[in-house]
Amino acid sequence: MTETPQTRSTDAPTLPGQYQPGEVEQRRYEQWVSAGLFEASADSDRPPYAIVIPPPNVTGSLHVGHALDHTIQDALIRRKRMQGFEALWLPGMDHAGIATQNVVERQLAGQGLSRHDLGREKFVERVWQWKAESGGAILGQMRRLGDSVDWSRERFTMDEGLSRAVQTIFKRLYDEGLIYRAERIINWCPRCLTALSDIEVEHSDDDGELVSIRYGEGDNSIVVATTRAETMLGDTAVAVHPDDERYKHLVGTEVELPLTGRRIPIVADAHVDPAFGTGAVKVTPAHDPNDFEIGQRHSLPNLTIMDERGVITAHGPFEGLDRFEARPAIVDALREQGRIVAEKRPYVHAVGHCSRCKTTVEPRLSLQWFVNTGPLAKAAGDAVRDGRTRIEPAELAKRYFAWVDNMHDWCISRQLWWGHRIPVWYGPQGEVVCVGPDERPPGTEEQGWRQDEDVLDTWFSSALWPFSTLGWPDDTADLRRFYPTSVLVTGYDILFFWVARMMMFGLYALDGRQPFDVVALHGMVRDQFGKKMSKSFGNVVDPLDWIERFGADATRFTLARGANPGSDVPVSEEWCQGSRNFCNKLWNATRFALMNGAHVQGDLPDPAELSTVDRWILSRLRQVVGEVDEQFEAYEFAKVCDTLYHFAWDDVCDWYVELTKPVLAAGGPAADATRRVLGHVLDQLMRLLHPVIPFVTEELWIALNGGGTVVTAAWPVADDALLDPAAETEIAALQKVVTEVRRFRSDQGLKPGQRVAARLGGLAGAGIAAHEPLIRALVRLDPAGADFAATATLAVSAAVTVELDTRGSIDVAAERARLEKDRAAAEKEIAQCRGKLGNAAFVGKAPEAVVNKIKDRLAAAEADLVRVSAALAALPS
RNA sequence: GGGCGCGUAGCUCAGUGGGAGAGCACUCGCCUUACAAGCGAGGGGUCGCAGGUUCGAAACCUGCCGCGCCCACCA
Numbered sequence: 001m002t003e004t005p006q007t008r009s010t011d012a013p014t015l016p017g018q019y020q021p022g023e024v025e026q027r028r029y030e031q032w033v034s035a036g037l038f039e040a041s042a043d044s045d046r047p048p049y050a051i052v053i054p055p056p057n058v059t060g061s062l063h064v065g066h067a068l069d070h071t072i073q074d075a076l077i078r079r080k081r082m083q084g085f086e087a088l089w090l091p092g093m094d095h096a097g098i099a100t101q102n103v104v105e106r107q108l109a110g111q112g113l114s115r116h117d118l119g120r121e122k123f124v125e126r127v128w129q130w131k132a133e134s135g136g137a138i139l140g141q142m143r144r145l146g147d148s149v150d151w152s153r154e155r156f157t158m159d160e161g162l163s164r165a166v167q168t169i170f171k172r173l174y175d176e177g178l179i180y181r182a183e184r185i186i187n188w189c190p191r192c193l194t195a196l197s198d199i200e201v202e203h204s205d206d207d208g209e210l211v212s213i214r215y216g217e218g219d220n221s222i223v224v225a226t227t228r229a230e231t232m233l234g235d236t237a238v239a240v241h242p243d244d245e246r247y248k249h250l251v252g253t254e255v256e257l258p259l260t261g262r263r264i265p266i267v268a269d270a271h272v273d274p275a276f277g278t279g280a281v282k283v284t285p286a287h288d289p290n291d292f293e294i295g296q297r298h299s300l301p302n303l304t305i306m307d308e309r310g311v312i313t314a315h316g317p318f319e320g321l322d323r324f325e326a327r328p329a330i331v332d333a334l335r336e337q338g339r340i341v342a343e344k345r346p347y348v349h350a351v352g353h354c355s356r357c358k359t360t361v362e363p364r365l366s367l368q369w370f371v372n373t374g375p376l377a378k379a380a381g382d383a384v385r386d387g388r389t390r391i392e393p394a395e396l397a398k399r400y401f402a403w404v405d406n407m408h409d410w411c412i413s414r415q416l417w418w419g420h421r422i423p424v425w426y427g428p429q430g431e432v433v434c435v436g437p438d439e440r441p442p443g444t445e446e447q448g449w450r451q452d453e454d455v456l457d458t459w460f461s462s463a464l465w466p467f468s469t470l471g472w473p474d475d476t477a478d479l480r481r482f483y484p485t486s487v488l489v490t491g492y493d494i495l496f497f498w499v500a501r502m503m504m505f506g507l508y509a510l511d512g513r514q515p516f517d518v519v520a521l522h523g524m525v526r527d528q529f530g531k532k533m534s535k536s537f538g539n540v541v542d543p544l545d546w547i548e549r550f551g552a553d554a555t556r557f558t559l560a561r562g563a564n565p566g567s568d569v570p571v572s573e574e575w576c577q578g579s580r581n582f583c584n585k586l587w588n589a590t591r592f593a594l595m596n597g598a599h600v601q602g603d604l605p606d607p608a609e610l611s612t613v614d615r616w617i618l619s620r621l622r623q624v625v626g627e628v629d630e631q632f633e634a635y636e637f638a639k640v641c642d643t644l645y646h647f648a649w650d651d652v653c654d655w656y657v658e659l660t661k662p663v664l665a666a667g668g669p670a671a672d673a674t675r676r677v678l679g680h681v682l683d684q685l686m687r688l689l690h691p692v693i694p695f696v697t698e699e700l701w702i703a704l705n706g707g708g709t710v711v712t713a714a715w716p717v718a719d720d721a722l723l724d725p726a727a728e729t730e731i732a733a734l735q736k737v738v739t740e741v742r743r744f745r746s747d748q749g750l751k752p753g754q755r756v757a758a759r760l761g762g763l764a765g766a767g768i769a770a771h772e773p774l775i776r777a778l779v780r781l782d783p784a785g786a787d788f789a790a791t792a793t794l795a796v797s798a799a800v801t802v803e804l805d806t807r808g809s810i811d812v813a814a815e816r817a818r819l820e821k822d823r824a825a826a827e828k829e830i831a832q833c834r835g836k837l838g839n840a841a842f843v844g845k846a847p848e849a850v851v852n853k854i855k856d857r858l859a860a861a862e863a864d865l866v867r868v869s870a871a872l873a874a875l876p877s
Numbered sequence: 878g879g880g881c882g883c884g885u886a887g888c889u890c891a892g893u894g895g896g897a898g899a900g901c902a903c904u905c906g907c908c909u910u911a912c913a914a915g916c917g918a919g920g921g922g923u924c925g926c927a928g929g930u931u932c933g934a935a936a937c938c939u940g941c942c943g944c945g946c947c948c949a950c951c952a
Contacts, residue, residue: 018914019914225952282952290950526889530889562889578900581912642900749905751907842895
C-alpha cells in the first residue's frame with residue numbers, strides 16, 4: 001500500500017493535512033486516565049448510570065467481538081457522562097475455569113507434562129502466572145480501544161471479595177436447599193475429565209449407525225435398536241411401551257443379554273416410542289439419561305462399564321478398549337453370533353460435544369452438586385415478563401423465555417483445579433458441612449476432615465458479577481448507588497450462559513431487585529460476506545492490527561456502524577478504511593475552520609442576525625441532535641453512525657463549508673457571524689460523535705475550543721428555537737439549481753475550472769434571489785456581458801432558468817437524450833398520479849394528506865413536463 | 878423433533894401500508910487554495926416464487942422454494 005501524505009507548501013495549517021491517529025490516541029488516553037475523568041463517585045448528586053463489563057476470559061487476548069462489545073458500552077457510557085450522569089463503567093476479567101485450565105494444560109503438554117505432574121497447588125500457581133500475562137495484555141488492549149472504564153474499580157472473578165460473594169451465596173442456597181448433591185447422569189468430557197452443564201455441550205448431527213440386535217432366543221427373543229452398541233454390556237433391562245401389543249406377552253419375562261450371559265428383565269415404560277426402530281429399547285441406566293430415568297422407575301441396577309476416560313471396564317474381551325473401538329468390536333462379535341438383524345449406516349443423529357474441546361460427551365453417572373433452578377428461573381422469567389428488565393431487541397426475549405421456562409437443574413461442580421473450590425467439608429463420620437465465608441473449616445485434615453475436591457462452574461461466579469463487583473455481600477456505597485446497573489451489553493450468544501444466570505442470582509441475592517434495567521444484545525462480528533470468522537478461513541480480524549493501521553476511532557466506527565440491534569456485524573478492511581477516511585474528513589473540516597478563523601467563541605448570535613445558510617445548518621443540526629438521541633436510546637448504533645456520517649459529510653462538508661467560502665472570503669460582519677456558526681456546528685458535531693470516536697473528536701474539540709476536554713463537555717440539547725423550515729426550503733431550492741447546473745456541465749464535458757457566462761432567471765420566483773452570488777460561485781458562473789450569446793437554456797425548475805454562454809457548440813444529442821429521459825419520467829409520473837386521483841376508491845378512502853401529496857406530485861410533474869418540453873423545443877436541431 | 882429469523886443494487890445491509898435507499902464496488906470528468914484518505918456527475922433492483930387482504934403491498938396473511946441460527950435425553 002502506498003499512502004504518501006501530500007501536504008501543500010502553500011498551506012499555513014494549524015493542523016497537519018492528514019489525521020495521524022496513532023500519535024494522538026495514546027497521548028489522549030493517558031491524559032484522560034490521569035485526569036481521573038473515568039472515575040465514578042458513589043456519593044455525587046448526579047443520577048447514576050452504570051455498566052459492568054462482560055468480563056473477558058483470561059484465556060488470551062481480545063478479539064474483534066470484544067472490540068464491538070466495548071465500543072457499544074463505551075459509546076453509551078460516554079454519552080451519559082456528557083449528559084451529566086454519574087457514569088460508571090466497571091472493568092474486569094473472568095477466570096474462565098475450564099477454558100483457562102485447558103490453555104495452561106496445553107502449555108504443559110508442550111513440555112511433556114500434565115497438571116498431575118505439578119500437583120494441585122503448583123498447577124494453580126502456574127495458572128495465576130498465566131492470568132497475570134494474559135490479563136495484562138487484555139488491559140493494554142482496552143486502553144488502545146479507548147475504553148473509558150473506571151480502573152480504580154477493576155475486578156477479577158477470583159478476587160478475594162468476589163470469592164467471598166461466591167461462598168456467601170453458595171452457603172445461602174445450600175442452607176435453603178437450593179443447592180444439593182446427588183448422583184445423576186451428567187454430561188462428562190472424557191478428555192477434560194470433568195462434568196459439564198447442559199449449555200457447555202454442543203449438539204451436532206453426526207453420522208452413526210443404527211443396528212438392531214436380537215436379545216434372547218426363539219419366541220422369547222426381542223430385537224432392540226441402538227446407535228451405541230458398546231453400552232449393551234451395561235444393559236440391565238429391555239423396555240417396551242406398555243400398550244405395545246407386539247410385546248405385551250414378554251413384559252415381566254427375562255431374556256439373556258448376549259456376550260455376557262446375564263439375564264435381564266423386559267419392562268414396560270411409557271417413555272418408549274413404539275414407532276421408533278423395533279419399539280424395544282435396551283436400557284443402560286449408568287450410561288444414558290433416559291435409561292437412568294427408566295431404571296429409577298423400575299428399580300434397575302446401575303451398571304457402570306466405562307471409566308472416566310471412556311475405556312471399557314466390564315470384564316471380558318472388550319475390557320481396556322476405548323468406547324469407539326469397542327463399538328465395532330462388539331458389533332462384530334454380535335454379528336458372528338448371528339444377532340445383528342439389521343444395520344443402517346450412515347444414520348444421522350444428534351451427538352453432544354464438549355464446547356471447549358469438541359470431544360464427544362459421555363453421559364456418566366456420578367455424584368455432583370446441583371442448583372435447583374426451579375424458583376430461581378421462575379423469578380428470572382418474571383422479571384422480564386413484568387418489565388423490570390427489558391431485553392433489546394424485544395424479539396430475543398422469546399429465546400430468553402424458552403430457556404428460563406424449561407431449565408433443568410444446573411450441574412455446578414467441575415472436576416478441575418482452577419476455580420472457586422466448593423466450600424463443603426466432609427467429616428470422618430460422614431458429616432457434610434457447608435462453610436460460610438467468615439467461618440473456619442469444621443476440622444483439620446489430621447482429624448479426618450477434607451474439603452470437596454471440585455471447583456464451581458465458572459458461570460457460577462460470573463452470575464454474581466453485577467453485584468459482587470460492587471461489594472456484595474457487604475452493604476457498600478457502590479452497591480447502594482449503582483445497583484441495579486443500567487444496561488448490560490453483550491452478544492446474544494451468551495443470553496443463556498450468562499444473562500439468565502445473572503438474572504437468577506441477582507434477583508435471589510438482592511431480594512427481587514434485577515441486576516440491570518436493560519439487556520442490549522448485539523450480534524457476532526462477521527466478515528464482509530457475512531461469513532463467520534475462523535482461523536481456518538483466514539478471515540479473522542485482529543482489532544489491534546486495525547487500530548495500528550487505521551486508528552481506534554476508525555475501528556470503533558466500523559463496528560458501531562454495522563451494529564443493528566441483535567444482528568450480526570459484517571466488517572471488512574475496506575470499510576475500516578472508509579471509517580478512517582471519515583475521521584480524516586472531520587479533521588480537514590476543522591482544519592478549514594481554523595484556517596479561516598472559525599472557532600468556538602461565546603454564545604451563538606441571535607438567529608435574526610444570521611444568514612439563511614447559517615440558519616439552515618443550525619436547523620439541520622437541531623434535527624440531527626433529535627434523531628441521534630432517539631437512536632441512542634433505542635440502541636440503534638448503526639443509525640447513530642449513519643445519521644452523523646451524512647450530516648457531517650453531506651450537510652456540513654459538502655454544502656455548508658462550500659457555501660461559507662464566498663462569505664468568509666468577502667469578510668465583514670457576515671463573515672464573523674458565519675465563523676461563529678461554523679465553530680459552533682463543528683463543536684456540536686464533535687460532541688455528538690465523541691461517544692463513538694472519542695480520540696479524533698477530542699483532538700479537534702480542543703483545537704476548536706482552545707483547551708478543555710470533550711469527555712465532560714455537555715451533550716447537545718435539541719433546541720427547537722433553531723428549527724427553521726423556511727431556511728431549509730430555501731437551501732433545498734438552491735441545491736437544486738446548483739446540482740442541475742453541475743449536471744449539465746458534467747454531461748457537456750465542460751471543465752470544472754472553466755468559467756461560463758450565465759444569466760439566471762426566475763430566482764426571485766423561487767425565493768432565492770439573494771443566493772445568486774453563492775450559486776454563481778459554486779458552479780463557476782460569471783455574469784453575462786454585453787456580448788452574451790446563450791448556447792444553452794437550462795430549465796431547472798418551473799420558475800428557474802439558467803442561460804449559459806459556453807462560447808462553443810454544445811452536445812445537443814446528449815442534452816436531448818437527457819431531456820427526453822426527464823420527459824418520459826414526468827409523463828410516467830403524471831399518468832400514475834392521474835390514475836390514482838381518478839380512482840374514486842382511493843380518493844374516498846385514503847387519508848387526505850396522502851391525496852394532497854399525490855396532487856402536489858401531479859402538479860410538480862406537469863410543471864416539469866412543460867419545462868422539459870420547452871427546453872426540448874429550444875434545443876438547436 | 879421444537880422454536881426463532883432471514884431472502885431488497887455486484888457485496889453487506891437499512892427501509893415495515895402511500896413517490897425503491899445507504900456504504901463499498903462500478904462508469905465518466907476533475908490536483909476547483911480543508912481534505913486525491915478528496916471533489917462533481919452518473920449507471921445499476923419486475924424488493925425469492927405463487928396466491929390472498931387492501932383504493933394501494935418490498936412491507937400484512939397463506940403456501941412453496943432457498944438460507945441461517947437457537948433449543949432438544951427418541952434409542
